Amino acid sequence: MIIAERKPIPEIQSFVAGYHKVLVVGCGTCVAVCLAGGSKEAEILTNELTLSPKTAGARFESRTLERQCDMEFLSELDEQAAEYDALLSMACGAGVQLLAERFSRIPVFPAVNTSCIGVNRSVGWYEENCRACGTCVLALTAGICPVTRCAKGLFNGPCGGTNITSCEIHPDQPCAWHMIYERLAAQDRLQQIMEISPANDWRNQQPRTIVQPGYEERTSALKEQ
Amino acid sequence: MKSGSKLERILQAGHFAFTGEVGPPRGCNVQALKEKISHLKGHVDAANVTDNQTAVVRLSSWAASLICLQEGVEPNFQMVCRDRNRLAMQADILGASAHGIRNMLCLSGDHQVFGDHPQAKGVFDIDSIQLLAMVKGMRDDSAFQSGGGIDEAPKMFIGAAANPFAEPFEWRIHRLAKKISAGADFIQTQCVYNMDKAREWVKQANDLGLTEKASLLMGITPMKSVGMARYMQSKVPGMEVPEAIIRRLREAGKQNVAEEGIKIACEQIQEFKEMPGVAGIHLMAIEWEHRVPEIAERAGMLPRPEV
Numbered sequence: 001m002i003i004a005e006r007k008p009i010p011e012i013q014s015f016v017a018g019y020h021k022v023l024v025v026g027c028g029t030c031v032a033v034c035l036a037g038g039s040k041e042a043e044i045l046t047n048e049l050t051l052s053p054k055t056a057g058a059r060f061e062s063r064t065l066e067r068q069c070d071m072e073f074l075s076e077l078d079e080q081a082a083e084y085d086a087l088l089s090m091a092c093g094a095g096v097q098l099l100a101e102r103f104s105r106i107p108v109f110p111a112v113n114t115s116c117i118g119v120n121r122s123v124g125w126y127e128e129n130c131r132a133c134g135t136c137v138l139a140l141t142a143g144i145c146p147v148t149r150c151a152k153g154l155f156n157g158p159c160g161g162t163n164i165t166s167c168e169i170h171p172d173q174p175c176a177w178h179m180i181y182e183r184l185a186a187q188d189r190l191q192q193i194m195e196i197s198p199a200n201d202w203r204n205q206q207p208r209t210i211v212q213p214g215y216e217e218r219t220s221a222l223k224e225q
Numbered sequence: 226m227k228s229g230s231k232l233e234r235i236l237q238a239g240h241f242a243f244t245g246e247v248g249p250p251r252g253c254n255v256q257a258l259k260e261k262i263s264h265l266k267g268h269v270d271a272a273n274v275t276d277n278q279t280a281v282v283r284l285s286s287w288a289a290s291l292i293c294l295q296e297g298v299e300p301n302f303q304m305v306c307r308d309r310n311r312l313a314m315q316a317d318i319l320g321a322s323a324h325g326i327r328n329m330l331c332l333s334g335d336h337q338v339f340g341d342h343p344q345a346k347g348v349f350d351i352d353s354i355q356l357l358a359m360v361k362g363m364r365d366d367s368a369f370q371s372g373g374g375i376d377e378a379p380k381m382f383i384g385a386a387a388n389p390f391a392e393p394f395e396w397r398i399h400r401l402a403k404k405i406s407a408g409a410d411f412i413q414t415q416c417v418y419n420m421d422k423a424r425e426w427v428k429q430a431n432d433l434g435l436t437e438k439a440s441l442l443m444g445i446t447p448m449k450s451v452g453m454a455r456y457m458q459s460k461v462p463g464m465e466v467p468e469a470i471i472r473r474l475r476e477a478g479k480q481n482v483a484e485e486g487i488k489i490a491c492e493q494i495q496e497f498k499e500m501p502g503v504a505g506i507h508l509m510a511i512e513w514e515h516r517v518p519e520i521a522e523r524a525g526m527l528p529r530p531e532v
Contacts, residue, residue, distance in 0.1 A: 151336050152306070152347065156354035156403055158396070159333045160388025160415055163462035169336050181396050194399060196407050199311065199355040199370060 001119075002030035002092040003126045004037060004112040006045070012088065013054050015109035019086040020057070022049070024111065025077070025099060026064030027091035034126050036112050037090025039064035045090065045111060068095025074102045081106060116148075134203025140192055142183035147200070149176035155197035227364065227410060228380040230327035231299045232271040234532040235505075236411065236440045241498055242505025243526045244301060244413065244442060245269035245517055248278055249289035258289060262296045264514040268521045270529055271299040271328055273413070273507070277308060280340025287321045294325055301384060302326045305334025310350040311359065311370050318360060322379030330384040330413065331356040354407045357385055361408025385409035385439075389426035390419060391463035398429040405439045412439055413507040416446040416457070417493060418466045424500070431502040440504035443497045446511060447520060448486035451475050487520055494524040 016022050024046045032038025039062075046062040049055050063080065066073045068091035081087065086107045089096040093114040100108035116128035131148045137155070138145060147153045151169045157177030161168030167175045184190050227233060235242050245265045250257050265272050274293055276286035283289075290300035302321050304314060321329065333353040337345045351359065351370075359370045360383050367378040385404040389397055401412065417423045423443065430436050448454045451474050458466035470489065477485035490508075497503045506526070510517050521527050 151338075152333055152352070153349045154333060154352040156352050156400070158391065158393075158400075159353075160386065160391045161333075161335065161462045162391045164392050168462035169338050178393060181393050190399075194403070196354055196358060196403055199351045199359070202350070 001033055001117070002094075003034045003115045003118040003128070004031045004092050005115055006036050006041065006090070006112050007110070009048060009052070010054075012045070012109070012111050013049070013052065016049070016055060016058065016086055016088060019107070021059045021084050022061075022086045022088055023081065023084040024049070024060060024062040024088045025068065025090060026062060027068045027089070027095050028064055028066045029069075031090060031092055031095075031112060032064075033120065034118075035124060037092075042090050045088075068092075068099050071098065071102065074099060077103070132204055133200065134208070135201045137197065137200075140197065141180045142187065142189070144176055144180045144183065146176050146180065149174075149179075155200060156193075228327040228382040230271070230382045231532065232301065232328050233382040233410070235270045235530060238530070238532050240530045240532070241526075242411075242440065242442055243269050243521065243529065244271045244273060244505065244507045245514070246273040246275065246507070246509045246511075247289065247293060247298075247514065248275050248512070249284035249286065251281070251283050253284065255292060258284070258292055259296055261514040262293055262298050264517050266296065266298050267529065268518050268527065269298070269508070270505075271301045273301040273303055273330060273509075276303040276305045276332070276334070277340070278303075278335070280307065280335045280337045280342070282341060287317055287324075287326065290321065290326050291324055299328065300326055301328040301330050303330045303332060304356065305332045306349050306352055306356055307334035307337060307347050310348050314351075314356065315359065315363065315369055318363060318379050318381065319375075322381060327380055328382045328384060329360065330386065331360060331409075332386055353385065354403055357383060357404055357407040357409050382410050383408050384411045384413060386415070387412050388415040388463050389417070390415060390422055390465040394422070398426065398433060398435075401430060402433060402435055405435055409439050411442060411504070413442045414444040415463065416444045416509060418457075418464075418470050420493065420496065422465065427500055427502045436502035436504070441502060442505040442507040443493075443503055444507045444509060445490050445493055446509045447483075447490035447513070447516070448474055449483050449513065450486075451482060487516070487523065490520060491524045494526070498525075 024042045026039045026042030027037050042062040042064050046060045049060045081103045088109050088111050089099050090111045096110045117130040118126045118128045121127055128148055130145060133147045150157055151167050158175050162175040162178055165175055165178050167173040247261050272293055274286045274290045277283055286303050290302040293300040331353050337347045360381055362368050363379055364381055367375045387401050454466055454471050454474055457464050474482050474485050494506050
């Protein structure tokens with residue numbers, strides 16, 4: 001899922017300063033799971049802004065949609081949005097952008113920083129696991145992503161800076177390539193990293209549009225009708 | 226001959242090679258750089274010119290390599306993967322070769338969080354092994370990494386680094402093998418202090434036939450003080466400094482500690498000279514360039530052969 005962290009209150013206040021009626025829009029999916037922008041966090045932020053002397057005089061209300069990265073759910077706001085002179089989105093960067101596109105006459109501000117694609121280790125503890133490079137190498141690397149979890153994103157590690165089992169950048173950061181080595185050795189699959197992994201085909205260097213086969217089938221069927 | 230560099234000729238003639246190191250200044254102080262280079266002149270076969278080492282910005286390694294060349298010391302141009310993408314790397318390789326630089330060392334590079342710009346975006350478009358393969362493809366196949374043809378290929382004697390001491394130890398030799406099969410002609414190791422492990426690693430390299438395919442230059446850095454030894458032991462990832470070394474330095478007393486450090490280095494060099502599979506020494510006398518002539522003399526590395 002997408003992991004995000006709420007922005008500091010002073011930064012959020014700087015965005016909404018001067019607006020009189022602001023709707024805080026929560027998102028019920030990823031950011032709700034990672035405790036950054038779900039309905040509960042939207043209410044907390046609304047209360048904080050309402051009670052703060054810095055934003056005194058302005059009215060803050062909240063509403064949480066199922067998903068902000070989907071027009072179908074944004075349409076639920078069509079009538080209500082017109083009552084506000086600014087929207088404060090607690091969704092990830094994708095959600096903020098779609099909300100801003102849907103309500104392009106109203107200023108839309110982000111209330112969270114989108115951090116990464118990660119996993120839920122425990123309530124409140126999330127780890128980055130994927131950088132969406134577009135060329136997945138997990139089959140080779142024992143299900144441990146070197147692009148994300150190696151600080152240098154090496155394809156042929158571990159580098160000489162590995163610190164026993166941790167990364168040179170921090171003792172608490174495990175060395176991804178050490179883990180890859182150990183897991184492959186335990187599975188008797190070291191042979192697959194004996195070969196040189198060639199330079200990566202970075203497919204995340206331009207905006208991507210993903211079209212699944214089902215979409216093609218559906219649209220061509222509609223055209224035929 | 227792959228590049229015809231002096232280092233390549235020395236190794237090909239079967240001489241025991243001796244390389245040094247020069248760190249470019251944090252500014253345009255060419256005089257300071259020339260001063261460092263002057264200590265190495267005639268005492269080493271080639272000098273590594275570091276590339277923003279420890280992720281701290283310095284005068285660029287190719288520019289400092291040119292100065293080195295002008296001053297009469299053959300440079301070993303270092304290139305890290307941290308600061309350039311594959312386009313910039315290939316452009317700099319062509320530029321370096323065009324200016325007569327004939328050796329290069331391909332490295333991943335220290336992570337940017339250690340340096341003076343920890344907020345920088347690390348490039349790491351390719352890794353050190355992929356860089357080796359890229360340079361080899363440019364030199365031997367006249368082809369860019371993309372496969373496109375090169376109008377006059379660069380001439381480079383290609384080097385790689387190896388750290389025999391980082392974990393997992395059993396994997397290190399295989400990573401060395403990967404570097405050699407990717408294109409490394411010579412290897413320079415991390416500073417050696419644990420001779421037992423170094424012996425074991427060289428033996429593994431011999432057993433796998435790696436020392437026939439590439440020349441092994443073992444890294445030596447003389448200790449200047451007990452503090453330096455302690456720092457290397459505890460703060461430098463992947464570095465192994467046995468307690469026995471620290472004890473020896475401490476017992477030498479404050480007055481003689483640097484002397485003892487040089488003595489240890491000379492003993493190591495002596496042992497490597499006689500070790501089958503070792504083709505030379507890479508002396509990294511960090512900010513101690515002026516002691517290189519003395520160390521070279523005492524280690525029996527002088528005079529350097531003319532080839």
